[in-house]
Amino acid sequence: xxxxxxxxxxxxxxxxxxxxxxxxxxxxxxxxxxxxxxxxxxxxxxxxxxxxxxxxxxxxxxxxxxxxxxxxxxxxxxxxxxxxxxxxxxxxxxxxxxxxxxxxxxxxxxxxxxxxxxxxxxxxxxxxxxxxxxxxxxxxxxxxxxx
Numbered sequence: 001x002x003x004x005x006x007x008x009x010x011x012x013x014x015x016x017x018x019x020x021x022x023x024x025x026x027x028x029x030x031x032x033x034x035x036x037x038x039x040x041x042x043x044x045x046x047x048x049x050x051x052x053x054x055x056x057x058x059x060x061x062x063x064x065x066x067x068x069x070x071x072x073x074x075x076x077x078x079x080x081x082x083x084x085x086x087x088x089x090x091x092x093x094x095x096x097x098x099x100x101x102x103x104x105x106x107x108x109x110x111x112x113x114x115x116x117x118x119x120x121x122x123x124x125x126x127x128x129x130x131x132x133x134x135x136x137x138x139x140x141x142x143x144x145x146x147x
Contacts, residue, residue, distance in 0.1 A: 001026045002039035004047055009035060010112055014134045016047060065133035068107075072130065077101045077142035083123060093120040093144050098128050101142070120144060 001023045005013050009030075013019045018039050021030065030036035037043055051058075079097055082090045095114035102109050115129045123144050131137045 003030060003036040004039045004043055005030075005036050007035055016051060018044070018047070062133050062136065065136040069132055069136050069138040072102075072107060072138045072140060075102070075105065075107070075140055077105075077140060079142055079144050080147045081144060083146040087123045087146075089121050089123070089144065093126075095128070098140070098142060102140075 002018060002020050003026050005015055005017050005019060008014045012021070026036065026038075031038065077098065079093055079101055081093060081097075084090065093116075095111045095116060098114050098116070099109055099111040109130060113131045115131065116126065117129070118126065120126050123146060125141065125143050128140045128142060129137055130140060
């Protein structure tokens with residue numbers, strides 16, 4: 001089933017993308033909650049016209065995301081957490097802790113845009129990817145240390 005997304009949905013797509021999903025997911029969740037519409041030929045024409053009219057605005061959003069990526073490029077984080085005697089973290093470090101550390105540095109980043117590839121359960125060096133825009137992402141190195 002082809003649908004047009006009305007908002008960004010993590011692990012699916014960005015606003016105004018045409019994506020293919022299973023019929024039940026589209027019919028029972030995305031369309032009733034207003035997150036998507038069916039990609040009929042007329043809806044596709046309307047989308048193309050909207051995108052043509054909003055190309056300038058979308059270019060500005062992308063430019064702002066690139067500027068923020070340039071600011072975050074040289075950022076390196078150190079996250080202190082409680083650790084056992086063997087170096088294992090009690091719990092784990094996730095995107096919430098990274099967003100909090102970035103907020104302390106003055107960068108307001110939505111935690112849903114932060115992706116960590118591997119589970120952070122021990123002391124060490126890791127990398128997180130922040131997806132600022134469909135075409136703009138930045139990699140942030142961070143170190144987990146004992147409190």
